[in-house]
Amino acid sequence: MRDEENVMGTDDVLTVRGLRKRYRGRTGVQANDGIDLDVAAGQVVGLLGHNGAGKSTLVNQVVGLVLPDAGTIHLDGIDAVAQPHLARARASIQAQANVPITGLTPRRAVELVGRIRGARRPEVRRRTEHLLDALDLGPWADTPAEKVSGGIARLTAFAMTVVAPGRLVVLDEPTNDVDPVRRRLLWQQIRALADDGHAVLLVTHNVREAERVVDRLAILDHGVVLAEDTPAGLTAPLRGALTVEVDLAHDATPTTEPGTTGPAVAWHPAVRPVAATRGRASGTVAADAAPEVVRWAQAEVEAGRLERYALTPASLEDVYVALVGDARPATDAPTPATTPEVAA
Numbered sequence: 001m002r003d004e005e006n007v008m009g010t011d012d013v014l015t016v017r018g019l020r021k022r023y024r025g026r027t028g029v030q031a032n033d034g035i036d037l038d039v040a041a042g043q044v045v046g047l048l049g050h051n052g053a054g055k056s057t058l059v060n061q062v063v064g065l066v067l068p069d070a071g072t073i074h075l076d077g078i079d080a081v082a083q084p085h086l087a088r089a090r091a092s093i094q095a096q097a098n099v100p101i102t103g104l105t106p107r108r109a110v111e112l113v114g115r116i117r118g119a120r121r122p123e124v125r126r127r128t129e130h131l132l133d134a135l136d137l138g139p140w141a142d143t144p145a146e147k148v149s150g151g152i153a154r155l156t157a158f159a160m161t162v163v164a165p166g167r168l169v170v171l172d173e174p175t176n177d178v179d180p181v182r183r184r185l186l187w188q189q190i191r192a193l194a195d196d197g198h199a200v201l202l203v204t205h206n207v208r209e210a211e212r213v214v215d216r217l218a219i220l221d222h223g224v225v226l227a228e229d230t231p232a233g234l235t236a237p238l239r240g241a242l243t244v245e246v247d248l249a250h251d252a253t254p255t256t257e258p259g260t261t262g263p264a265v266a267w268h269p270a271v272r273p274v275a276a277t278r279g280r281a282s283g284t285v286a287a288d289a290a291p292e293v294v295r296w297a298q299a300e301v302e303a304g305r306l307e308r309y310a311l312t313p314a315s316l317e318d319v320y321v322a323l324v325g326d327a328r329p330a331t332d333a334p335t336p337a338t339t340p341e342v343a344a
């Protein structure tokens, strides 16, 4: 745990220290196991982690829906564990599940939340118009909520969250169900919130897209922060490395999965395997070995064992998979094999 006297930097809106939460009952899960986290004004902090890593538990404690067993949470100077109602008033949260808005239209729902949060009518109108326009919700703005698609409902929930944003904005999977074009618009609005001086805590599985928007990232696994840094800091160990991704011919299964049959295709020895799922495998390769790996992959394509291959700069997703993959049991995730093989 960090020094208690240094608990809050000048710009910190959210400061979490030593947060622990165990759910009681027969299965008794230690959902958060000593979490430290800071989110400053003007920052987007991404929270990454596999299903069940403890992200929602953390968020729910921050907004006072779940009581921690131990640790402290300060939100805009308020002790959020002792005074959750005061802390909650300083935060806006988009939960994982959308609040039902049956009987309203997206425009009405956004305006209503703005008014409930205490913003003045002209400001609510201005902000609602801005969000409807910026998220390309115009065509749906006056459609009854029952008739809008899942993606439009998700964007409406985002607009409801940020129409009159608190000092801290918590977004739990805001991009779910949203089409790629509107996702870009959404990412721009998330960034704009921070640029306007809000602190944004963003829970997401969308590593590739989040990388371009977040200032810092915390990677959570089994209730513990495995790594926390800027995207550049997290990817520094992979600088000079490339990712090679291959699609296996005939939807084959990598040999790291049980029950695989068929002849095996060995990775080129210069490749370090990272992940394998049905029909697809990826690994990292040093940049200077890239030409020979391309020659190998091309030969495999011509021999009909691979459908396609791609080499890209190693990304945050590779760091994430390596960290979380290494920390999980071998049965849960494909682990790098000493004799790397993919099956064809």
Ligand SMILES: Nc1ncnc2c1ncn2[C@@H]1O[C@H](COP(=O)(O)OP(=O)(O)OP(=O)(O)O)[C@@H](O)[C@H]1O
Pocket (backbone or CB within 6 Å): 023, 024, 025, 029, 030, 031, 049, 050, 051, 052, 053, 054, 055, 056, 057, 058
């Ligand atoms: N109310 C609860 N009672 C008992 N166990 C719970 C409860 N809520 C969550 N858990 C368990 O705590 C662990 C952490 O869950 P949590 O929802 O915080 O994870 P998450 O990272 O948000 O997952 P996801 O990405 O799937 O939303 C999981 O093992 C989950 O089953």
